[in-house]
Amino acid sequence: MYISTTAVVLSETLKLFTCVVILFISEEKGLIEFTAYLFQSVIVNWRDTLKLSVPALVYMVQNNLQYIAVSNLDPAVFQVTYQLKILTTAVFSVIMLQKTLTRTQWGSLFLLFIGVTLVQLKLASSN
Structure with missing residues (x-):
């Protein structure tokens, strides 16, 4: 057995890592420039990050409910x-x-x- 919240967090972490790697490869910048780009996009533009966090939170709840449904249906x-x-x-x-x-x-x-x-x-x- 597994804990559904752990499965959701691990799958989302894997998706995040994959997206960052793909973004790093596609940007064709050095590591320092890429880190500055991420800082600018996520921290400095915090309003955009906050706007994206709402659907992300809803998606996380949906994934947890999906694991509960799978175990009960x-x-x-x-x-x-x-x-x-x-x-x-x-x-x-x-x-x-x-x-x-x-x-x-x-x-x-x-x-x-x-x-x-x-x-x-x-x-x-x-x-």
Whole structure:
């Protein structure tokens, strides 16, 4: 067994390390210039860092809840239900961001909704 918060922190640390390495390689600067660049971007522009910390915190909570869901749900039910985030993201982007979706995209979202509903109905009828 593992502690879900530790798994989330370690995965985020690995992502951070990977991003810093890729950024260092792509910037083609020396180590001192790169360190100054990071200091300027993260510490000096602290308002931008603070703005980015809000979605990062929400993402961290989501990842912790995902580990809890995995340990409490049947794997098939979790996988299908987890796909609902695609549907909610699409609906919110249409409502809040006033995006338009094509008929094919709406059809795909409808099929996703039907699939999730069928899995939930099957689960409810088996109990």
